[in-house]
Amino acid sequence: MAEDDFIYWNDILEDYRNGRSENKKCPFCYEGDVIFSKRDRVTRAACLKCGHFIEGRFSDDDVADA
């Protein structure tokens, strides 16, 4: 994951941490819907249109548990 990418995703991840994961638009193409999925404690946010994605432990619970 590139450091620059994280900056783009940061607002969306912040909202996700605050329980708002609906109706997010991709920070790269501004058109695709962002979907969140979880595997174990790793959350993945991905654009349905351009394919940009980011993975990591984003929710406070996951980080605290890590």
Ligand SMILES: [Zn+2]
């Ligand atoms: Zn996109």
